[in-house]
Amino acid sequence: MRYKVAEAGALTEGGRLIVSVRGMELGLFLINGKYRAWRNVCPHAAAPVCVGMVTGTRLLSNVYEYEYGLDRQVLRCPWHGWEFDLATGRHLAGGAAKLRGFEVEADDTGIYVVLSGKE
């Protein structure tokens, strides 16, 4: 079932909204032209991760090199600084930690989050 969470055009590139769907708080983001919805609960210790700073990060590089990337695509948890790729939800250090995501649909009537009913 899909739930309207915002009017069409409510988010611009890099924008964020905190929305509520069936009592569940989500962070809605527009990243690289695609909407993403992540549950506003950090997999580390349950902080409201979606209110964290959106930034970039230092990419893997050779010794003595510094390469910045993923600009405005990295969500940093406000409690302990874990960083997640907003496009995939994955923790930047790898491993199993990942934000819980939901499908988003958008058309000229609004922006919708799709829930399967198992949430």
Ligand code: FES
């Ligand atoms: S609660 Fe998010 S990094 Fe600890």
